[in-house]
Amino acid sequence: MTAAAIPVRKPGLAASLLELTKLRISGASTFTAAAGYIAFRRGADAGLATTLLGILLLAMGSSALNEVQERHLDARMPRTWHRPLPRGEFTPAGATAIAVGLALAGFLLLYLVHGPASAWLGALALAWYNGFYTPLKRVSAFAVVPGSLIGALPPAIGWAAAGGAVKDPTVLALAFVFFIWQVPHFWLLVALHAEGYEEAGFPTLVKVFGRRRLARLTFTWICGTAAACGLLPVFRVLGTLPALLLLAGAAFWLLVGSLPLLGKAELDARLFRRVFMNINLFALLLTAAVILDPFLAR
Template identity: 35%
Template sequence: MTRILVRLCRPRPAALVALSSLVGYLCTGQHSLTAMTSLSAGVFLLAVAATIINQIQERDLDARMRRTENRPLPAGQISPAAAAGFSLVLGFGSLFLLWSVGHVIAVATGLLCLLFYNLVYTPLKRVTSLAVFAGAPCGALPPVIGWVCGGGSLFEPGIWSLAALLLLWQIPHTLLFVLHHRDDFRRAGLPLFAASLSPEQTRVLLQLWLLAVAAVTVTLPLTGQVKSLPGVALFTLLAPILTISGWRMLARSDWRSGFVLLNLFLLLTLGCLVFDQVLHFQPL
């Protein structure tokens, strides 16, 4: 049963969401171990609760796709009622942890992400391929949760440049995933992105999204999120690397490599932000 629950939780995507919230917290200059632990665990559990609810909602679709047909719910390894109860416990636990960090805005933002993801984005996926634009804010707000938990003001531009980066990153990330698994999505009867576009138009659209992601990356040092000279140098390199490498992959319609590149880019970006904060670390 433990193995089934771990597979149901899909911990790797949830860990990336938790990491982005931790980066938002560190960007405030705070480094309380207790707060970082509660924040990371709270956001991780919130992301897990959302993905379990999503799997309950989409278990009929998952059963039609080879990529997901062996997940616990479509495979009958756990009942929807048991999965719902598990997600409810995790959801309440996550909100309690966020509350313990000490900010009602963090709890409200986390709850908003959960509700929007499961009540707006997930149902829209059955209706239109443009649902990705509705789901993107859910991936952009975790750094904001971390930021307010660290005492940061919502009126400071730095946190919104980081949120904008994650918002824009979500779009090509999701679209490349759909393009790579388009046969599975057809089997499930889901609307396909760019179904009315030619291959060339699809490539150009994705290349423009990459340029937008690279452009926002450059704004992080300009808004004060990157302070050290090594950090600025790293971000100066990240943007052209993403643009040049991604452009070449998309020119070959290599959707999978583009997807992997975007994931690696985000990990490097978050890692560089942590590295920059470590350089400015001052003991309490």
Template identity: 35%
Template sequence: MAAPSLVSDYVALFKPRVSAMSVLTAGAGLYLGDLHSGISPFHVSSVIAMAGIAIVTCGSSVLNQALERKSDARMKRTANRPMVTGRIGLVHGLLLGFAAIFLGSLWLAVSTNLLTGTLTLLTATSYVAIYTPLKRISSVNTFIGAFPGALPPLIGWTAARGLIEWPAVALFAVIFVWQFPHFMAIGWMYREDYRNGGIRVAANQTPLVWAARSTVAQALFYAVLMIPVSLWTTWLGITGIPYAVVATVLGLGYLWYTVRFAAILKNPADPASRILARNLLKASVIYLPLLLAAMILNARGRLLF
């Protein structure tokens, strides 16, 4: 196997799959905000805004790995990260992360508006300075971390509109609620790894039965809540009835996979419970892009599907 290159190490630091999800949700907010303003989406300023959001997101990922390099070294799934192995030094990583966050936020403040640049900087700061260290202190980190995790679509909206409005809050709520079944599934799949790394999640509480109950209860509560929250945009007139129908069907599907995940309560120690968690994880990463696509295709009641 070829030795990792600087380029591949940078890619690992930027966590492209996680960053892509943030950029995707921000893009949905930007698109809907442009339509709400009567502007044709996908103009040059939209691309500029998306670039700035992507840069800050990547910078946050780098600083997250800088702070977690010791705990990452104790977990199988992260033990080969560039800052764990020393391929990227701590100073190198810190300079890269801070530069990306500062320059990306400044870029957004200048090219879009001050509110968008400020919100993006606050999102990165809360993710790195509050959520990341809290992961080693309390499992409440999942709830706290859901706030910066849900801000990208709101930031996309402010990039288009220049202010925070109820539709932006509705988009924030959709991503906020969606995260919990998603994270509960990840927590259960990697609970041993997280325990080794000193990361506090609901799934690695003791005893195991209590961990399973806490994980399932949170996943089910938010999966049920996901259905009415996803319909908020229709109530606000941002999307039409076709979207509402699709959102309801998708929400019921998401809930069904969450109910299946609840079967871990029967025997939490059974290795097969990891399969149930993986199935819920897959459902979550399919659900969200489909929901956002339905929003975009039926934005303001337009029939584009």
């Protein structure tokens, strides 16, 4: 029996909508945008709510559009065959209409309430993800490197919505850390699901290097992510001792937890899954440090 033939309980409309729009991933992007907003304002105000709502709507629209674009490939992967479009819970036209509606609502909210800079940065994020990165994944195993701009944009959108200039070195330092982080984050996912990606027709670095060399390359990028965190106090993204200790502790914990990637023992799914969860938690702690810093300074 194939994966697609396994009977599963059909979710309700609300659950299918949340899955179509990848609310968990969209919410994570929105959380990093909060760091950019609060870092500029050095606190929170009513504008934070409209900023986060606008970014969340854009992210959900972009995610839904991505599922339309990759519906045929998703149907061939064990990790994604159960998504709403492969299972026929939405038509491509219906899902596209939902995606466009959400993205347009998010763009207009940012534009009308926070000005053109944040709105056009949001539009750039959607265009880069759906118009550049999504098709590039089908032809290059290295697509995530330029595609990681997606991880850097949400903090910049939050910063711009708060009134900051995008060329400010402070927000560029913060965005750079998330840019570097995105690469090992995705490669760990590839190491976990390489066979599924390849079956669907995506080129992977497991095919290019093998898992052991990919594990070492991923560890190198994890080291780069930890090292890039040193830019944050230098460019005054954060400066209180508790926030610095939280950031330093998170970076050290990530490095130590990733050391098994260099080991000679067999690399199995449990290791990649553990490091993948670690790097996600690191991003959460990094964002929390940036958000808490202004309040700790009072």
